[in-house]
Amino acid sequence: MYAWSESDSISLVCLKKWYETEDTVSFELGSVPQDLKFNFKPGQFITLGLHMPEKLDYRAYSISSRPDENRLKLTVKRVEGGLVSNFIIDELDEGDEVSVLKPAGGFNCIDCLPSNTNKVTLVSAGCGITPVMAMAKYWLASDSKIEIDFIHMARDKRQTIYFEELNQLNEEFDNFHLKLLLKDNQDTAFPQGRLDKNWLVTLSPDILDRTVYLCGPIGFMHDIESYLKELEFNMSNFYQESFTPAESLSCDIENNEEQATEQNAASGSVNVFVPAFGVELEAEQGSPLIDSLEKGGVPVIAACRSGICGSCKCKVTKGSVTSTSTETLTDEEIEQGYVLACSSTINADVEVSLN
Structure with missing residues (x-):
């Protein structure tokens, strides 16, 4: 049986974990019993949901194993200030469960075939x-x-x-x-x-x-x-691949939430309103939309935080933002107002919908 055949999210167990180098660990995820196989395109990533001390947090990591096996292999490097990556290295134990979203990513050797020379x-x-x-x-x-x-x-x-x-x-x-x-x-x-x-x-x-x-x-x-x-x-x-943080050599595709983000010069405050969740708060003009959504407790997944995975897609129904990435969004979705919250900064008062 293949994973994700009935749901976009499944629960897997850390079956094995070991050090690759002094600051890098690999670990394997699978089902118990190990009756699930994992079908993906080599080069893709999966998004993990990890129960951090304060909240459930999501990050995306490239798969280094091959398809059709009953284990997924991931590798993570320690990053200064990297809460999620360092949590995996220090706290994730064999036997722990994690939530895993289905594979994604256009950088793979199935969609990007070699030329005729092989x-x-x-x-x-x-x-x-x-x-x-x-x-x-x-x-x-x-x-x-x-x-x-x-x-x-x-x-x-x-x-x-x-x-x-x-x-x-x-x-x-x-x-x-x-x-x-x-x-x-x-x-x-x-x-x-x-x-x-x-x-x-x-x-x-x-x-x-x-x-x-x-x-x-x-x-x-x-x-x-x-x-x-x-x-x-x-x-x-x-x-x-169009993620991978500069200099950190991290094995995840997050642009670490702790990594400095260049923002537009703030010139005042704006309002962020999410009617479906009763959230209304004040934010700095030019600040990332994802920061406001997370601060308001809106259940949005920001896995890659670099505008690649598309997990933080939302719709700006009023107001305007400036987006640096439209990865995974169709032309029709862009026309309808959909944006990636992690790659969008707030220009003026905005109203946001997750639908």
Whole structure:
């Protein structure tokens, strides 16, 4: 039986948890008994509902296991001030239950198929490795014969997530080529440096003939995209994840609620009214809409907090907001006034509906 066949949300148990590196843990979720299988597109994420000390909180995490197994594997890195990620590392125990929403995300190797050459280059840094790892394991398990150059950048060998697993894949499969680049490398078995245009060509010499999948910190992804354009790469064969917080190398797709958010200069107060829940409160002009909804106790899920997952979709029936993301919204929904609360700042008095 497949999960989420009857509901968008299910309850799963933490079956196993272990450290990948000194500040990164992996854990597996499944049913008890383990009669559920998980069908998703490699590269997608799931949203977890966690009972935090003060409230039920939601965050989205990329899946690093492959589909059709009876366990989901996730990896989380400790982040300074990251309440949810650090709660998982410090407090989540084997046997604990979590609420899990069905998989989502357009960055996957089913919707984003490789070009006709059947050669791919997966590029990642830090915890950006999680979705591309799922892609690689899927292709290898399905005996697709897709040739994989797996370029990953990390600080050193000890800080390389899935280090042993990557080496095992490299030894086991002739069509998997691990290209590990380390910044602070003392091991002559691996090259040392920072990933730039020259390194891309060195590590994947025929990269111009391949399909590239990219995930990592925002600055890293911007750099790699610019290098590919300088190389005159065919960008129709380029796919990248569009979340991942800058610099933090977090394995979740949240833009941490503790991370500073650039806001428009506040020029006064505005009113936020949610009639269906009897909520009316005052907020600063230019502040994120999601902050007001959460402050008012409106039951809105803000899983990614970066305008990707679409879980905080709501409708502005009066007033106006400025949105930086319309991911997952259709043209019709946008025309009707739907917005993503996490990526919308309040311009004037607004009335909001969750329907």
